[in-house]
Amino acid sequence: MNSHHKSVKPALRRRFISIALSLSACAALPLSLYSTSAAAQAAHKPKVALVMKSLANEFFLTMETGAKDYQKHNANQFDLITNGIKDETDTANQIRIVEQMIVSKVDALVIAPADSKALVPVIKKAVDAGIIVVNIDNRLDPDVLKSKDLNVPFVGPDNVKGAREVGAYLAKKLKSGDEVGIIEGVSTTTNAQQRTAGFKEAMQAGGMKVVALQSGDWEIDKGNA
Numbered sequence: 643m644n645s646h647h648k649s650v651k652p653a654l655r656r657r658f659i660s661i662a663l664s665l666s667a668c669a670a671l672p673l674s675l676y677s678t679s680a681a682a683q684a685a686h687k688p689k690v691a692l693v694m695k696s697l698a699n700e701f702f703l704t705m706e707t708g709a710k711d712y713q714k715h716n717a718n719q720f721d722l723i724t725n726g727i728k729d730e731t732d733t734a735n736q737i738r739i740v741e742q743m744i745v746s747k748v749d750a751l752v753i754a755p756a757d758s759k760a761l762v763p764v765i766k767k768a769v770d771a772g773i774i775v776v777n778i779d780n781r782l783d784p785d786v787l788k789s790k791d792l793n794v795p796f797v798g799p800d801n802v803k804g805a806r807e808v809g810a811y812l813a814k815k816l817k818s819g820d821e822v823g824i825i826e827g828v829s830t831t832t833n834a835q836q837r838t839a840g841f842k843e844a845m846q847a848g849g850m851k852v853v854a855l856q857s858g859d860w861e862i863d864k865g866n867a
Contacts, residue, residue, distance in 0.1 A: 688720040688749040695756050697726035730860040733757045740764045744771050754779035758832040762786045781832040801836035809844025818849030825858040
């Protein structure tokens, strides 16, 4: 379960971030398109911030590369700022980065939140400041968003379905009654919870017993320990 970042092909990663950046850039463009003069249009080019999780992770380094490549080919449409944190659990620093982007007055924020709940308050600050926010990779908690009266679009995979398919494949290699352990990602993230749920469903359907569950924090070394 902890190897999900390695399994996504680079081309799909680039397309993933391109979709997110397109959404945010297009959402911000009306600020200039509806300006009253050509001079005003030329003066304002949307500034998009991409805030990722750990840049020590190959997945997010590839995401950053894809985002920069996309911006390079669309440099006349928007400017790009990329940021990441030191590891998958550095939630406090990611919150600080978002606060910095608010102060910098970016037009759009594309974020892969390190924590599905803890990032919501600062996301609200960004939305209240007039920033377009697009959520990628790890979904913000729907209930917490609702409590803040927020509706943030999400671009990402069906994690339950994906994990269920992985589990179904593994179930073919096992037999009913076999015991299985799960090493999940950061337990406070929605994508980790969804992948665990999908995998458990497949194990139950196959008659396997899940006897252990532990967080590996999306870190390969922790998963191997």
